[in-house]
Amino acid sequence: MQAGAGDINNGTDATVAISNIQALWQAVQARGGVPVVALAPPSDVYGAEVIELNGLLQTSAAANGFGVLDLYTPVAAPDGSWADAYSIDGVSADAAGAQLLAQTAITQLPQLVTPK
Numbered sequence: 001m002q003a004g005a006g007d008i009n010n011g012t013d014a015t016v017a018i019s020n021i022q023a024l025w026q027a028v029q030a031r032g033g034v035p036v037v038a039l040a041p042p043s044d045v046y047g048a049e050v051i052e053l054n055g056l057l058q059t060s061a062a063a064n065g066f067g068v069l070d071l072y073t074p075v076a077a078p079d080g081s082w083a084d085a086y087s088i089d090g091v092s093a094d095a096a097g098a099q100l101l102a103q104t105a106i107t108q109l110p111q112l113v114t115p116k
Contacts, residue, residue, distance in 0.1 A: 004053050005040040009091075014053040018060060025064065036112045037061040039072035044090025047080025067112035074104050 003024055007017035025035045039054045054072055061068045075086040075097050082090055086097030093101055 004057065005043070005050070008040065008043065008046050008049045008053055014049055014056055017053055018056040021057070022060060025066070034066070035061075035064075036067045036069055036109075038069040041072060041093070042076040042080055042082045042087070044081040044087070047077075049080075050076075051080040069105060069108050069112060071101050071104060074100050 003021045004014075004017045007020060008014065012020075025037075028035045037057055037060075039057055040050050043050050050072070058068055075083055075093060077083045082093075082097070086093055086100065088094045
């Protein structure tokens with residue numbers, strides 16, 4: 001599941017967003033599912049906040065034994081914004097960014113959903 005980017009875009013603190021996300025994880029588990037955590041995408045406006053949120057997501061996912069789908073690193077600049085050529089508006093992926101993210105998901109997901 002990917003969650004949290006909307007919270008960050010609405011000005012919610014990353015620690016509050018992670019608390020909301022953890023509640024979603026608990027709901028998934030209560031229904032017999034196992035969450036796969038997708039990192040939040042870059043943001044040209046909230047880059048630092050996205051970096052903080054993704055760090056919290058990774059830490060919390062590891063603590064809970066959840067896999068992490070990294071849909072952030074392939075398209076992000078070091079400051080948390082979109083890397084050149086992957087977004088036109090600084091909010092969403094452009095065609096090249098969407099293609100890269102799709103390929104990333106195709107590559108990473110099988111290892112994250114295969115029963116161990």
